[in-house]
Amino acid sequence: MTYQNIRFDVQDGVARLTLSRPDKLNSFTGAMHTELRAALDTVQHNTAIRVLVITGAGRAFCAGQDLADPEMTVGHLQPDIGAVVEQHYRPLILALQNLRVPTVAAVNGVAAGAGCSLALACDLVIAAKSATFLQAFSKIGLIPDTGGTWFLPQRVGMARAMGLAMLADKLPAEKAEAWGLIWQAVDDAELTATVDKLAAQLAQMPTRALVATRLAMHAAPNHTLEQQLNMEAGFMRELGWRDDFKEGVAAFQQKRAPKFTGN
Numbered sequence: 001m002t003y004q005n006i007r008f009d010v011q012d013g014v015a016r017l018t019l020s021r022p023d024k025l026n027s028f029t030g031a032m033h034t035e036l037r038a039a040l041d042t043v044q045h046n047t048a049i050r051v052l053v054i055t056g057a058g059r060a061f062c063a064g065q066d067l068a069d070p071e072m073t074v075g076h077l078q079p080d081i082g083a084v085v086e087q088h089y090r091p092l093i094l095a096l097q098n099l100r101v102p103t104v105a106a107v108n109g110v111a112a113g114a115g116c117s118l119a120l121a122c123d124l125v126i127a128a129k130s131a132t133f134l135q136a137f138s139k140i141g142l143i144p145d146t147g148g149t150w151f152l153p154q155r156v157g158m159a160r161a162m163g164l165a166m167l168a169d170k171l172p173a174e175k176a177e178a179w180g181l182i183w184q185a186v187d188d189a190e191l192t193a194t195v196d197k198l199a200a201q202l203a204q205m206p207t208r209a210l211v212a213t214r215l216a217m218h219a220a221p222n223h224t225l226e227q228q229l230n231m232e233a234g235f236m237r238e239l240g241w242r243d244d245f246k247e248g249v250a251a252f253q254q255k256r257a258p259k260f261t262g263n
């Protein structure tokens with residue numbers, strides 16, 4: 001597929017997806033969603049890929065839904081926003097949640113609305129210190145979608161999630177780090193190097209274990225302790241048969257660095 005609204009490249013096991021409508025702060029259009037789906041499908045099926053990095057072109061990460069995109073409305077007089085969410089945003093977040101590789105959001109600038117939710121749907125969020133996180137939804141009479149009502153309270157607790165969602169104040173990256181919304185805020189000039197190093201590290205790690213960690217962590221809030229212990233046992237059983245477990249133990253015993261393959 002030829003991409004017009006994103007850039008997508010793969011190198012050394014790292015897939016980089018750049019939202020690329022910088023003049024509109026990389027806001028989502030129907031065309032961009034189509035391209036995102038294609039890129040995520042490539043990541044899911046190309047076993048050479050071991051990590052996905054998502055970032056934005058220009059000064060923003062993503063300003064959420066393009067509020068001027070006619071393609072995103074279903075029906076002309078009364079747009080069915082629920083249908084837009086079901087057709088575009090729901091599949092996007094489920095694809096990320098079920099992706100077979102770890103994901104990193106490199107938040108280079110403002111992440112607003114569904115753009116903020118997109119970042120929070122990634123396993124690790126690294127932001128430039130000048131970046132901000134904005135639950136823009138209440139300003140236009142909507143609720144945090146694209147998983148926002150799920151990710152926000154899990155990451156920062158109910159009091160902060162409610163404050164962010166209702167008041168729609170911009171949260172600076174350093175405060176987002178202090179609140180546990182994101183993993184790390186770094187100097188703007190350090191963002192690319194920090195993310196490149198992290199991505200290279202993740203690409204050498206036992207991929208299946210990282211993804212099982214994501215799935216188990218996110219399942220926990222809806223499980224009893226016993227259910228969670230059962231889930232952990234199931235993942236441990238599956239991972240214990242894998243090459244990467246054998247390699248990890250062998251490397252430990254032979255006092256050498258492991259060479260994980262993601263299998």
Ligand code: T3D
Pocket residue numbers: 023024025027063064065066067068072073081084085110112113114115134136137140142145
């Ligand atoms: O179908 C559905 O609606 C369902 C899905 C909903 C999910 C959602 O994401 S709802 C939330 C949508 N997003 C927003 O409400 C955010 C709107 N944008 C802003 O609040 C601000 O732009 C920012 C806080 C993100 C950044 O502010 P600032 O001052 O740095 O930039 P700016 O001047 O406002 O924007 C620069 C340009 O980008 C400007 O275009 P222009 O005037 O230079 O031609 C602006 O219109 C454009 N832009 C920014 N955000 C959007 C956008 N254009 C379309 N849609 C946007 N979301």
